[in-house]
Amino acid sequence: MLLGDGVRAVITDRRGGVSAEPYGSRNLGGMVGDDPEAVRRNRHDTAVELGIDPARVVMMRQVHGREVRFVTEPFGDEAPGLDAICTDRPGLALNVLVADCAPVLVADPVARVVGAAHSGRPGTQLGVVPALVEAMAARGAEPSRMAVLVGPMACGLCYEVPAEMREDVARSVPETWATTRQGTPAVNLRAGIEAQLRKAGITDIRHDTRCTIETAELYSYRRDQRTGRFGGFIWLDDSAM
Numbered sequence: 001m002l003l004g005d006g007v008r009a010v011i012t013d014r015r016g017g018v019s020a021e022p023y024g025s026r027n028l029g030g031m032v033g034d035d036p037e038a039v040r041r042n043r044h045d046t047a048v049e050l051g052i053d054p055a056r057v058v059m060m061r062q063v064h065g066r067e068v069r070f071v072t073e074p075f076g077d078e079a080p081g082l083d084a085i086c087t088d089r090p091g092l093a094l095n096v097l098v099a100d101c102a103p104v105l106v107a108d109p110v111a112r113v114v115g116a117a118h119s120g121r122p123g124t125q126l127g128v129v130p131a132l133v134e135a136m137a138a139r140g141a142e143p144s145r146m147a148v149l150v151g152p153m154a155c156g157l158c159y160e161v162p163a164e165m166r167e168d169v170a171r172s173v174p175e176t177w178a179t180t181r182q183g184t185p186a187v188n189l190r191a192g193i194e195a196q197l198r199k200a201g202i203t204d205i206r207h208d209t210r211c212t213i214e215t216a217e218l219y220s221y222r223r224d225q226r227t228g229r230f231g232g233f234i235w236l237d238d239s240a241m
Contacts, residue, residue: 001206003147003234004109010050010233011103011151011208013217017042019228027219027228029097034228050233052093057233058085059095064122068115068135083123084132086115088139093235099219100159100212102189103151103232104129106202108141114234121161124192125172133200143201150197151232152218155211156188157181159222 001009017026019038026042027034047054058074063081071085071092085094086106094116096103101120106129107113117123117132133143156178161169166185170177175195178188190207197205212220219227 001149003105003107003114003149003206006112006237007107007109007114007147008050008233008235008237009105009107009149011149012046012231012233014219014228014230015217017045022224022226023228026230028095028231029099029219029229032228033226046231047093050093051237052233052235053091056091057093057095058087059097060085060118062097062118064118064120066123066126066128066131068117068128068131070135070139083119083128084115084117084135086113086132086136086139088113088236090236090238093233096232097229098151098153098212098232099221099227099229100154102153102193104132104193105149105151105232105234106132106136107147107234108136108145109147110145111139111141112236113139113141114236116232116234119189119193121165121169121187121189124176124189124196125169127172127196129193129196130200133197133202144203146202147204147206148197148202149206149208149232149234150190150193151208152210152212152215153189154213154220154222155209156186156191158211158213159187159189160184161187
């Protein structure tokens with residue numbers, strides 16, 4: 001998908017890699033029990049398929065917080081604990097890994113600034129996506145020009161939580177209040193993230209509305225427990241202009 005001239009955004013799925021079951025087959029997540037060599041090959045081959053230099057992919061150690069980091073190169077083997085990154089460097093691909101949380105990919109194609117956020121329940125409650133928008137604005141981006149892809153996640157009809165948790169999240173983000181198909185308390189992350197984006201002044205909001213719990217081609221921790229991670233990627237691709 002293009003998020004403006006020269007801005008590429010991609011959501012992967014679990015097909016086409018080399019991981020054995022139960023991770024089969026394009027697991028991009030480390031530290032989930034998969035064979036490290038299979039993960040390395042999946043990451044390398046995915047980057048090549050997307051036309052990205054595998055050595056130019058920035059990966060985070062996601063911790064369900066709201067810290068944002070401006071990056072000019074990959075972190076290497078010791079990625080810091082954070083949940084959002086942004087850059088203005090062409091060819092530097094930003095990656096977020098998920099298996100029920102939301103991958104949120106943001107671009108201002110005029111300012112040539114892109115960002116990626118991992119927004120699960122804690123991160124949405126803490127405001128990691130608004131924090132990313134603010135960090136990008138500090139680099140010259142303008143919310144009125146931003147385009148956003150909010151990727152697959154556990155939907156509000158499936159994401160069952162205790163009633164106290166629903167109330168706690170809704171105190172911070174009222175739009176997350178939801179009920180499952182069975183009538184039990186739930187959290188609607190997609191509605192909450194969209195509300196945060198609109199409050200930040202963004203109107204070009206695009207959705208991949210697939211529910212991870214309901215979609216077999218995507219990883220879901222809540223569905224499978226022992227599982228892999230699919231990825232969201234965003235990068236400035238000057239060759240596409």
